[in-house]
Amino acid sequence: xxxxxxxxxxxxxxxxxxxxxxxxxxxxxxxxxxxxxxxxxxxxxxxxxxxxxxxxxxxxxxxxxxxxxxxxxxxxxxxxxxxxxxxxxxxxxxxxxxxxxxxxxxxxxxxxxxxxxxxxxxxxxxxxxxxxxxxxxxxxxxxxxxxxxxxxxxxxxxxxxxxxxxxxxxxxxxxxxxxxxxxxxxxxxxxxxxxxxxxxxxxxxxxxxxxxxxxxxxxxxxxxxxxxxxxxxxxxxxxxxxxxxxxxxxxxxxxxxxxxxxxxxxxxxxxxxxxxxxxxxxxxxxxxxxxxxxxxxxxxxxxxxxxxxxxxxxxxxxxxxxxxxxxxxxxxxxxxxxxxxxxxxxxxxxxxxxxxxxxxxxxxxx
Numbered sequence: 001x002x003x004x005x006x007x008x009x010x011x012x013x014x015x016x017x018x019x020x021x022x023x024x025x026x027x028x029x030x031x032x033x034x035x036x037x038x039x040x041x042x043x044x045x046x047x048x049x050x051x052x053x054x055x056x057x058x059x060x061x062x063x064x065x066x067x068x069x070x071x072x073x074x075x076x077x078x079x080x081x082x083x084x085x086x087x088x089x090x091x092x093x094x095x096x097x098x099x100x101x102x103x104x105x106x107x108x109x110x111x112x113x114x115x116x117x118x119x120x121x122x123x124x125x126x127x128x129x130x131x132x133x134x135x136x137x138x139x140x141x142x143x144x145x146x147x148x149x150x151x152x153x154x155x156x157x158x159x160x161x162x163x164x165x166x167x168x169x170x171x172x173x174x175x176x177x178x179x180x181x182x183x184x185x186x187x188x189x190x191x192x193x194x195x196x197x198x199x200x201x202x203x204x205x206x207x208x209x210x211x212x213x214x215x216x217x218x219x220x221x222x223x224x225x226x227x228x229x230x231x232x233x234x235x236x237x238x239x240x241x242x243x244x245x246x247x248x249x250x251x252x253x254x255x256x257x258x259x260x261x262x263x264x265x266x267x268x269x270x271x272x273x274x275x276x277x278x279x280x281x282x283x284x285x286x287x288x289x290x291x292x293x294x295x296x297x298x299x300x301x302x303x304x305x306x307x308x309x310x311x312x313x314x315x316x317x318x319x320x321x322x323x324x325x326x327x328x329x330x331x332x333x334x335x336x337x338x339x340x341x342x343x344x345x346x347x348x349x350x351x352x353x354x355x356x357x358x359x360x361x362x363x364x365x366x
Contacts, residue, residue: 018144021157022073032216033062035209036185043206044192054188061184064281065177071281072159072174075167077142078150078289084114085133110134115291118258119249136290138165138259140242150289153240165289169270170281172231179224185217238266259292 036058045051086094090110097103107125111134118137120126126135131148135141140152142162151165163171192201193214201207234244238260247256260266269292271277272284 018157018160022160025069025158028216029066032185032213035213036189039206039209040189040192040213043204044201044210058184058188061177061181064279065174065181068170068173068177068281069159071170072156072163072167073161075161075170075283077145077147077152077162077164078166080131080133080136080139080148080150081288081290084136084290085131086110091132107134117250117294119251121249123249123251137292138240138243138248139290151240151292152242153234154242165285165287166283169283169285172228172235172270173279173281175224175228175231179221179228182217182221182224185213186221189214189217235270236263236266238269259294261293261295 037055041051041054041058045054090106094103094106097106104124107127111125114134114136116125116134116137118126126139127133128135128141128148130141130146133148135148136150138151139148141148142152142155144155145162149162149164151168153163153168153171155162156171159171159174161167189210192210195201196207196211201210234241237244237257239256243256243259247254248258249255250258261269269286272286274284277284
């Protein structure tokens with residue numbers, strides 16, 4: 001009992017410590033609200049029209065910023081569907097095998113019914129020993145959350161949560177609105193910051209809040225701008241932070257652009273089809289997080305197709321025999337592939353070359 005009790009205390013202390021960065025951000029935001037609304041707008045700004053406009057715009061940005069931050073923190077990361085978990089019989093069969101090659105043969109047999117195209121660096125099936133499941137494409141195990149996260153980007157200490165498929169849009173909006181929040185404060189506080197150095201402000205505590213408000217907002221703006229720029233680049237390339245560090249491996253080899261469908265479709269995959277919902281922190285992403293469309297020229301014969309099967313009777317009968325749904329992509333995600341890209345002559349030649357080698361899966365970026 002003693003080791004179990006000490007372990008529980010240790011885990012409880014860890015959970016408390018994980019919330020310290022979030023508490024720090026909350027305190028900074030609370031102080032900035034007090035400094036801007038009370039000390040700057042109400043106490044220091046004398047012109048009523050300017051005061052009203054500043055307060056109205058500030059509160060709109062503040063509400064969107066807090067809403068996006070809350071959604072990023074509180075949205076539970078998505079986990080793989082039950083189809084990717086090993087059954088009891090498969091677990092027993094896997095435990096009885098001592099040799100790695102025999103275990104891989106079992107995993108390859110199971111993966112034939114699943115829309116899995118990525119592999120380990122050695123070409124093996126991606127399997128999580130802790131969660132006892134076959135990892136879907138772009139899924140990774142988080143050591144902090146101790147679970148597999150769909151389309152995991154990174155574990156962010158500032159939100160005490162994994163950023164992945166279910167909350168990546170919220171994280172992007174959180175970065176955008178926090179940057180807008182800091183830039184607005186910096187721009188509207190600038191003239192009073194200058195007055196501070198020219199001794200043009202009344203000798204009250206408000207002038208010190210104005211001073212530190214300008215410094216903190218401007219410094220946060222620099223870091224947030226760089227982070228937002230980087231994640232915008234990732235969205236345009238359809239990559240996660242983990243995939244930018246280590247490119248995904250497919251049957252034909254490493255391909256850093258394996259999931260890229262072109263700028264417009266990459267953006268829609270995160271923010272959805274409805275433009276009116278793009279700036280709002282509600283989930284509008286496409287797909288289910290377990291399978292992702294790729295620019296496949298020659299589909300892996302061992303895996304189910306990630307594009308609509310069409311009306312081919314042979315494809316239809318083969319799909320009906322699979323345990324996993326014949327259309328692993330949801331309808332919204334499949335729409336990403338409906339507008340056929342204009343393949344260049346080089347891409348066409350590559351496709352013909354792949355057709356001559358049916359054991360190879362070739363992917364290109366649209």
